[in-house]
Amino acid sequence: KASSLSLCPVELEPVDAPIILSKSADVGIEVEEISDVEIAPEIYVESLIEQRESLEAVAKIIESCRGDSVASELLEYVKDFQDLHEKKKVLDSLVEIIAREEVELNRRIERKLRRKSIKLEGEALIEFLKSGSISLSEIENLILEEIVESEKRLSDQLGTGFIEVFPRTSAFPVKANPEAVERVKREVEAEIMVQYFLKARKVARRIKELLPHLEKEIEEVFRIELVRGIKEFCEGFVFPEISEGRISFVEGRNLFIENPQPISYYIGRTHLGDHPVVVLTGANSGGKTSLLELVAQIQIMAQMGLPVNAKMCEIDVVNELFFFRKKRIIYGAGAFEDALKKLSGVLIGDGKKLILVDEFEAITEPGAAVRIISKILEIAYKRRYYFVLVTHLGQYLNLEFCRIDGIEAKGLDENLNLIVDRQPKFGIIGKSTPELIVERLYRKSKGEAKSVLGEIFSSLSKDVKRVELRKR
Numbered sequence: 001k002a003s004s005l006s007l008c009p010v011e012l013e014p015v016d017a018p019i020i021l022s023k024s025a026d027v028g029i030e031v032e033e034i035s036d037v038e039i040a041p042e043i044y045v046e047s048l049i050e051q052r053e054s055l056e057a058v059a060k061i062i063e064s065c066r067g068d069s070v071a072s073e074l075l076e077y078v079k080d081f082q083d084l085h086e087k088k089k090v091l092d093s094l095v096e097i098i099a100r101e102e103v104e105l106n107r108r109i110e111r112k113l114r115r116k117s118i119k120l121e122g123e124a125l126i127e128f129l130k131s132g133s134i135s136l137s138e139i140e141n142l143i144l145e146e147i148v149e150s151e152k153r154l155s156d157q158l159g160t161g162f163i164e165v166f167p168r169t170s171a172f173p174v175k176a177n178p179e180a181v182e183r184v185k186r187e188v189e190a191e192i193m194v195q196y197f198l199k200a201r202k203v204a205r206r207i208k209e210l211l212p213h214l215e216k217e218i219e220e221v222f223r224i225e226l227v228r229g230i231k232e233f234c235e236g237f238v239f240p241e242i243s244e245g246r247i248s249f250v251e252g253r254n255l256f257i258e259n260p261q262p263i264s265y266y267i268g269r270t271h272l273g274d275h276p277v278v279v280l281t282g283a284n285s286g287g288k289t290s291l292l293e294l295v296a297q298i299q300i301m302a303q304m305g306l307p308v309n310a311k312m313c314e315i316d317v318v319n320e321l322f323f324f325r326k327k328r329i330i331y332g333a334g335a336f337e338d339a340l341k342k343l344s345g346v347l348i349g350d351g352k353k354l355i356l357v358d359e360f361e362a363i364t365e366p367g368a369a370v371r372i373i374s375k376i377l378e379i380a381y382k383r384r385y386y387f388v389l390v391t392h393l394g395q396y397l398n399l400e401f402c403r404i405d406g407i408e409a410k411g412l413d414e415n416l417n418l419i420v421d422r423q424p425k426f427g428i429i430g431k432s433t434p435e436l437i438v439e440r441l442y443r444k445s446k447g448e449a450k451s452v453l454g455e456i457f458s459s460l461s462k463d464v465k466r467v468e469l470r471k472r
Helices: 042-050 052-066 070-092 094-114 123-131 137-158 178-233 288-303 335-346 366-382 434-444 447-471
Strands: 246-252 263-270 273-275 277-282 312-315 320-324 353-358 386-390 403-412 418-425
Touching: 042 052, 042 070, 042 178, 052 070, 052 178, 070 094, 070 137, 070 178, 094 137, 094 178, 246 288, 263 288, 263 386, 263 418, 277 288, 277 366, 288 312, 288 320, 288 353, 288 386, 288 418, 320 335, 335 353, 335 366, 366 386, 403 434, 434 447
Parallel strands: 277 386, 277 403, 320 353, 353 386
Antiparallel strands: 246 263, 246 312, 263 273, 403 418
16 A cells, blocks of 8 residues: 555665654654555645745635635644745755855955964974974864854754864865765754654644645635636626617727727617628728627627626627638638538527628639628528628628628828728728728838839729729
8 A cells, every 4th residue: 555655665674764654663653544644744735835825815815705714724834834844945955055154164264364473483483493384273273163163054054953064174275074964964864854754744634634625715716816807807898788689789899909999889670770680891901800809709798697898788699609700821722612611500500690700702702702692691681690791792792681881991191000980880881992001011111012012002093093983
């Protein structure tokens, strides 16, 4: 059973180790049972020490809501154990600590030696002249004092009895004795590990009992944080009204856009008419796709029971919502077949559906796209689905049951940004105005690219003028 836990080596005979656990009180430290708490209690204790800041946060939230917290109780156990944990961390870096103390020791000795003057008088002078050497007892005492001071500091750091790691000689610079360092490490390690194990086991026995309660508190904190996060996120939002037969909102704001223009829109039955199927046309980069996103955001949040990002809102609860986004790469082999297969599959089945489609015509030639789109819209209308289609082919669609809305660009501002009123005009086809996009590219470009774009822009401008003259 002990081997199956894979927590420590298991032997049948006593071995030389800092800690030996045994079911018998005659050998090592007796354990009550073969379990993780009895064999490796540090698993529980160290985990809580590492998560101390999280425990403090949990305790603060729970106590502010309902008083006592299990997390607070666990923190008290961790606090009692903290000093011993710090000792263990010091032990793990003992060699580095001694090396730093050695450097500091030699710096202190050197500073004092530089200020020291030596007098040779009487017998000491005669001895020096005879042998060429002298007994510098004063210097030896100075070095010894500094060595003792360093070893005292090391002992205080380790929280143990006095330790000796530096040789008692007048040699300078002073170097720690590697054998003495290793011996001290073994002795201190054995002492601290036993203390650590016994303390950890005592704490872990209680911790294990409290962990299920801590898990419940953490789940409670997650719920509180979720509600708080939703409240902050939905600041200024409104709860929608449930209304049969329409989806509408006033001054909706797209969550994915910074400082968006408020948009009002409706699909379905209102005092303005009954239009469950809508075609949205207009300027490139005018906000058509953003409006589809806004419709999806409002519908999803409303059906989640959340307030929505609008001033007023009414929604009809749908069984399914589909959003076909325009892909960046749309001309791959089988793209048209795949898109048509998915879209036709959506038009099957009962129940209320909200279907949002972004530029379906981009994956086939315009003539076929008009006929396919017309039939798709007709099927959606007959089944009373809510359907919004973004397209540049609005002028070619002649469907009495379908409302066509438009977003128009008026030009470019001084920074070459499109001047667009992103609020769609109901029942009015919006122009794509590709000439504005080409103009912006032309005015931003340089060199040969500017020349090519200039010719394209000139050609588009002439086409636009001819169309406007025909309309007059």
